[in-house]
Amino acid sequence: MIFQNPWAWIGAAAIAVPILVHLLTRQRVDRTPFPTLRFLPVLPLATARRHRLTDLALLAVRCGVLLAATWALAQPYLVAAARRGDPATARAIVLDTSASMSRLTGSGVRALDEARARVASLERGPRRSDATTTVESARLALGVAGASAWLDRAAGRRELVVVSDFQRGALGPGELTGLAPDITVRTVKIDVPEASASKAEATAVSVGGGTTLVPTLQLLPDRTDVRWTATAVSVMTRPPETSIQILANPAERPYARAALQSAWRSAIPLSHALAPAIAIVFPGAPERAALRSAGRDLDQRWMFDLVASIRRDQVVARLTDGRPFAAPVVAMVANTPTLLLLLDPADRVVHAAVIAAAARNLVAPDAVEELEPDSISPGELARWTDPRSRSASADARRRAIPPDASDGRWFWGLALLLIGVEAFVRRRRRPAVEPSDERAA
Amino acid sequence: MNVLDSSVVAAIDDLELAARLVVEGLRSGLHRSPFHGFSTEFSQHRPYQTGDDFRHLDWKLLARTDRLYSRQFRETTNMSVMIVLDSSRSMDFPNGGISKFRYGSILSAALAYLAVNGGDRAGLMTMAGRQLRFVPARGGRSHLRALLAQIERLSPDRTWEPARTIGRAADLLKRRGLVLVISDFYDAEDETLRELKRVRHRGHDVAMLHVMSRPELTFSFRGAREFEDLETGGTRMLDAPRAAADYRAAMETFLDRWARSARRDGIEYARMVTDEPPARALRAFLLSRRTP
Numbered sequence: 028m029i030f031q032n033p034w035a036w037i038g039a040a041a042i043a044v045p046i047l048v049h050l051l052t053r054q055r056v057d058r059t060p061f062p063t064l065r066f067l068p069v070l071p072l073a074t075a076r077r078h079r080l081t082d083l084a085l086l087a088v089r090c091g092v093l094l095a096a097t098w099a100l101a102q103p104y105l106v107a108a109a110r111r112g113d114p115a116t117a118r119a120i121v122l123d124t125s126a127s128m129s130r131l132t133g134s135g136v137r138a139l140d141e142a143r144a145r146v147a148s149l150e151r152g153p154r155r156s157d158a159t160t161t162v163e164s165a166r167l168a169l170g171v172a173g174a175s176a177w178l179d180r181a182a183g184r185r186e187l188v189v190v191s192d193f194q195r196g197a198l199g200p201g202e203l204t205g206l207a208p209d210i211t212v213r214t215v216k217i218d219v220p221e222a223s224a225s226k227a228e229a230t231a232v233s234v235g236g237g238t239t240l241v242p243t244l245q246l247l248p249d250r251t252d253v254r255w256t257a258t259a260v261s262v263m264t265r266p267p268e269t270s271i272q273i274l275a276n277p278a279e280r281p282y283a284r285a286a287l288q289s290a291w292r293s294a295i296p297l298s299h300a301l302a303p304a305i306a307i308v309f310p311g312a313p314e315r316a317a318l319r320s321a322g323r324d325l326d327q328r329w330m331f332d333l334v335a336s337i338r339r340d341q342v343v344a345r346l347t348d349g350r351p352f353a354a355p356v357v358a359m360v361a362n363t364p365t366l367l368l369l370l371d372p373a374d375r376v377v378h379a380a381v382i383a384a385a386a387r388n389l390v391a392p393d394a395v396e397e398l399e400p401d402s403i404s405p406g407e408l409a410r411w412t413d414p415r416s417r418s419a420s421a422d423a424r425r426r427a428i429p430p431d432a433s434d435g436r437w438f439w440g441l442a443l444l445l446i447g448v449e450a451f452v453r454r455r456r457r458p459a460v461e462p463s464d465e466r467a468a
Numbered sequence: 469m470n471v472l473d474s475s476v477v478a479a480i481d482d483l484e485l486a487a488r489l490v491v492e493g494l495r496s497g498l499h500r501s502p503f504h505g506f507s508t509e510f511s512q513h514r515p516y517q518t519g520d521d522f523r524h525l526d527w528k529l530l531a532r533t534d535r536l537y538s539r540q541f542r543e544t545t546n547m548s549v550m551i552v553l554d555s556s557r558s559m560d561f562p563n564g565g566i567s568k569f570r571y572g573s574i575l576s577a578a579l580a581y582l583a584v585n586g587g588d589r590a591g592l593m594t595m596a597g598r599q600l601r602f603v604p605a606r607g608g609r610s611h612l613r614a615l616l617a618q619i620e621r622l623s624p625d626r627t628w629e630p631a632r633t634i635g636r637a638a639d640l641l642k643r644r645g646l647v648l649v650i651s652d653f654y655d656a657e658d659e660t661l662r663e664l665k666r667v668r669h670r671g672h673d674v675a676m677l678h679v680m681s682r683p684e685l686t687f688s689f690r691g692a693r694e695f696e697d698l699e700t701g702g703t704r705m706l707d708a709p710r711a712a713a714d715y716r717a718a719m720e721t722f723l724d725r726w727a728r729s730a731r732r733d734g735i736e737y738a739r740m741v742t743d744e745p746p747a748r749a750l751r752a753f754l755l756s757r758r759t760p
Contacts, residue, residue: 056705061695062558062568062684063654064704066718068711 028105031433035100038093045089049082085452092445099438117158117181119174122146123191125165130192130219138217142190145215149188167191167198175206190215193403214408273382274318275309282375283309283382305333305366307382318367322356330357330366333385337368340384346374351381474745477574478566484616487577491585493747513537547588547645548605550637551576552630553619554651554679555594557698560624561681568679569624571742572650575677577616578750579648584612589645592618593637595628600636605645627699631659638667646673653678653726655699661726665733675736677753678726682743687715 030036061067128139150159160177164170167189178185187206191197193216203212275283308315325331334355337343343351353369360367368385370378472489480486513526516536524539553576559569580590584607591605592615601622603615630651638647647667653660653676668674683689689708696703723739730737738753740746 056692056694058694058696058703059689060561060563060698062561062652062698064695064697064700064702065654066715066722067695067704067706068714069704069706 028103028434031102031104033101035097035102038097038100041097042090042093045086045093049086049089085449088445088449088452092442092449095438095442095445099435099442102433102435103438105434116184116186117178118149118160118186118188119178120146120149120159120161120188120190121167121170121174122161122163123165123167123170123189123193123197124163125167125191125194125197127192127194127197127219128217132218133220138192138219142192142215142217145190145217149190149215168202171198171202171206175210178210179207184211185209186211186213188213188215190217192217192219193408195403198403216405216408273307273309274312274314276311276313279309279311282378285379304360304363305368305385306360307368307370307378307385309370309378315369318358318360319356319369322358322367325355325357325366330355333366334368337381337384340380342380343377343384346377346380351377351384472745472747474566474571474574474742477746478570483573483577483620484581484613486574487581487616490574490578490747490750491581493745493751512540514540547583548591548641548643549579549583549588549646549648550591550593550605550641551579552634552637552647552649552651553592553594553622554628554630554649554653555596555622555624556628556655557624557626558652558654559679560698562683566742567624568652568681568742569622571740571746572677572679573619573622574746575650575679575740575750576619578746580612580615580619584608590615591637591640593633593640594622595633596622596625598626598629600633602637602640604640627655630655631663634660634663634667638670638672641672644671644673646675648675648677650677650679652680657726661729661733664730664735668734673736674734675753675757676726676730676738678723678737678739680723680739680741682741685716685719685741687712687719 122142124139128137128142130138132138132141134141146161150161158181160174162170162173162177164173171187171189174187178187185207187210189198189212191214193214206212273283306318308318325334338349338351351370353371355369356367357364358367359365368381370381472493477486477490480489513529514537516525516538520538526537526539529535529537553572555569559572560567576592580592583590587607589605589607590612592601592603594601601618603611603618630649630653634647634649641647649664664674664676687708689712691708692705693708694703694705727737727739729735736753736757738749738756740749740753
């Protein structure tokens, strides 16, 4: 329980008044001389005990009246579990989906998967009535900005939760200072052992004839090893596990491999479950004609963005006249809508440039840096985050209380009830009357 | 009949004056000694005259002589009345107003006054501490004053032995007289009743004036109280309203028991409450003595 007017508790000293009154005016049993006790029934202890109990009961009731009134004046606000999850609480969760989150945690689970589990539990929240939104972003700063914009439109209690491995450079104190003062900030760090090696699957290369080359990148602190694995599964039937597929015939395989390796040097496209699917189709790819005939116009913004960014790429722009590939279409590849970049039968260097440009624009440009194993220490993280987020301080809780909210009315009602009880108990203790007053006419 | 309220009478310090006022209040209708009536001695026969009481006709003589004769009785003008006054502590109740002892004292004084002024003799027997105090039954105004003075010197003290006091009072009556006991009769009920019966069987008239106060009859106390026995000092704490019903029932049984026992054994019994004017109470008692 929070007291919005704690100074009112000084009034509790008034409880000393009924105690003093009780001690000074405690009813004493009068002694009455009587001719004989022969006819008096034996009811000694219960009577005396009844009056002693009545006195104490009266004292307790009077103290209770003062206590209830003081409690009410202190403007209590009961922060119950139901209220902690007050419908007015808005929670924005920022999930880091950057490349570093693909690393494995100490339990062997991918950091991103563990983060999603944490987000799921946060979304469930202490109360169903919590308003919660989750922002997934590879750039934490952008995610925080988006979450802040959402929280600006929310009412009542507001909370920002950031779930990340907090790679150095991913988030700085500057991104948090711009938040409104009443927004509580919490950080949920996904711990990834710094010295562990990370594995990442990169884009598979389909070289036609039912063969797919899958490169596996092992990122170590001092180097990156790439190992290629060939699988004999048609890319047309196997669901794409990678962002970029390269469709080529066996004669074009060397060029495709070389172009892909060139692309790795400038960017390392990593697997993202939500990453869009694109296919770079060499002129000799056996599936080209069928895919082209079945293709449709682009219909998603990222597709236009990617095409535009590739065409604007400096290397591509210098090698071509701005048209490195034919009109792109969207076609179903293994039941997945896929953006097709149809390479024209032209200079194979252009092909490599397109592949590299696609890789660069599809993934975060600083993917290598994202794989940097150095993360923000917990102590430093704690200094960045708002101190209010460490625990629900009294100030924060008080600010979270709606202006007119107070449970004092219940204690005023209790005080009134106790006043009635006091009057009832006091009436039962009628003073004795001298027998001379009772003389009959 | 103008009778004075008991509180007024009790306020009169002079007991003789108070007694006289009481007697004057009850004298109407009492043309002759109230202590006489059926307690008389046969004197002689005389021829029946119109107006004679038929109860006094001697029927045996009528059968023998065929003539009507009335019996004449000699009034015992020097009837001895021994007043036994309870001066135990239980009589010193209630605190406010007229106590039973004061009321009894006034009754004693009034009865003595009535007796002596009616030509009878009056005496007093009481117990102070554990000692008997008595004034022999005599007549005359000087004796009356001495007797009243003795009553005035009395004050309730401790307990008493009613059987012993009553028995001694009867012993001091040289001839057949009236033993009049004024008490609340709380002490030694069985012994007291036995002694009263014994005195009755010895030929004396016995009368009980059972003096009670209104508060101990109604028990209208309120709240929790600690009652202290005036004679024993014992205490009992209880809730008076809760105890009232049981108390009144026990008191009623006590009073009824005495009344029945007295009637059964030929003892005159009168209950007198201290808030009743003494003259009225005495008058009722004395008139009831007339009725056989």
